[in-house]
Every structure is written in structure tokens, then in C-alpha cells.
Amino acid sequence: MMSPQLPQGFAAVDGGEDPHAFVSYVDAVSALSSAQAYKQLTLLMLRVGEGARVLDVGCGTGDDARALAQVVGPRGWVVGIDNSRTMIEEATRRQNGLGLPVEFYVGDAYQIAFPDEVFDACRADRVFQHLREPKKALSEMIRVTRSGGRIVVSDPDWGTFIVNSPDRDLTRRIVGFACDATTDGWMGRQLPGLFREVGLQDVQVRTSLVVIEEYDTAKDVLGIEWLAHGAAQAGVITSGEAERWLRGLQEDHAAGRFTCGLGGFITSGVKP
Secondary structure, eight states: OOOTTOGGGGGGGGGSSOTHHHHHHHHHHHTSHHHHHHHHHHHHHHOOOTTOEEEEETOTTSHHHHHHHHHHOTTOEEEEEESOHHHHHHHHHHHTTSOOSEEEEEOBTTBOSSOTTOEEEEEEESOGGGOSOHHHHHHHHHHTEEEEEEEEEEEEOGGGOEEOOSOHHHHHHHHHHHHHTSTTTTHHHHHHHHHHHTTOEEEEEEEEEEEEOOHHHHHHHTOHHHHHHHHHHTTSSOHHHHHHHHHHHHHHHHTTOOOEEEEEEEEEEEOO
8 A cells, every 4th residue: 555654645645545544644744733833834924814815736635725714714715726636525525614715626736727816825835845847836826826926835855854863874874765755855945946936026935843752653744664664675775774773763762762853944935
């Protein structure tokens, strides 16, 4: 079965053996206090208020879109799109009966099905790391945003993957594999330059760090066990080294020494 921790898996959620495992994964990430903090920052950086029209690209289960709908109020409009029908069905189910001004559609980040300059702001969170043509997707987000509107994109940078382990060399090899296993593991650090390249103005950058101090949570959210075994399968390390590394992390957890985390970049810009 495709592991929800496999980074590339989110490019084709519906094609997996258990698409709903990705729903559980998204919920696990959203439950982290450090993730909630950076998500709140991404929403604030949109600078939208009552009556605004906002597009959320790669909306997943719709939690952020619903939070934005509460901000824009009944005179506003929030749209969430995602390439996964599983995610959109779940987002719609969670929306039913809430009376919020939000709609969800299956959509393509490379061909957003809305006319030019429909939205006052547009966002994407943890999406661009999975895209092979991020510039094309960002250009589409700009197209559907009005002049003076704000674009906000947040993504992790897997080059900042942190795992506290006494075996530094082995850890470096595993976290390097984690970065390379993602479609673009350096996406976070590339966002500011990409924003300027497509002509966005007033580009601003903030950083985030999701910190995990529980082994099981790191297993579920950052996929440390899959990464260790995946690195072994790829020949980056041996199977014995993978087992030894994981055993050491479990011992560190029992001793209160376990820490891991993942940094990210939140980038905003204004359409001229």
C-alpha cells in the first residue's frame, strides 16, 4: 500500500490503494500546535477581510478554506480546489450544514477553471513541493487574482529536516534521501525567487518550524520509518543501519531526548 508519508503520494491521492489514509494524514498534521501556528500566519498574510473573495489551491480537506470563510463572512466567497476527488468529497462533507460561504471543486492547479481577476487573494499550502511546474501553477494563481491582490504560498523545505540522533553521518544520509524523495524538496527556499521571477511585488518571506517530540507522531506525520526503510531500499544505507537508526530514536524517545522537525517558508506577493 502506498504510504501517506510518501511525499509524491499527494500528487495522485486517488490512485493509491487507500486514498482515505491521506485524509487521516492531513488531519494528523493539522492537529500539531506548531502546524496550527504557521497556518494561522499564512491566513494573516493574505490580509483579507469581510467580503473578500479567496481561492485556496490544493485545499485538501478544506480546514483552511473554512477558516477563511469565517473571516470573509456572508458577503465574501471562498473556493477550494484540489486534484483529489477524495479530498473534495471530504471537504464538502465537513462543510455541510455549517452555512459558510465556501465551495469545493476538483480542479487543476495548472488550469484553474475561473476567469481572470476573479479573486481578491489566492493561497496554496504544502502544494508546490509536489508540482513539476510550479511556475505555471503560480502564474495561474496570479491570473485569477485581481490587480493589487495578494498571493501567499507556503511550503516545507526538506533540506531543513531535523532529527536528533547520535549518529550524525547516518542521519545526514537519511534526511538527504527524504529531501530527494520529494518532487522538489527545496521548494520552500525557492519560493521568494519564483515570486520575483513572475513579477509579483512587495515580496515578503516568513519562516516556520514544525517540531515533533513524540516518536509515533514523527512516524505518522514525517514518515521517519518509511524514510529509513526507503533509504535502505534505495541503497543509500543498509537495512541494518535503518533498523539501528530507528531503534536509537525509539530509545531516545523513552529517555525524553527525541526531537525532530521540518522548516518551511511562507512567501507573499502582490499582483501589480
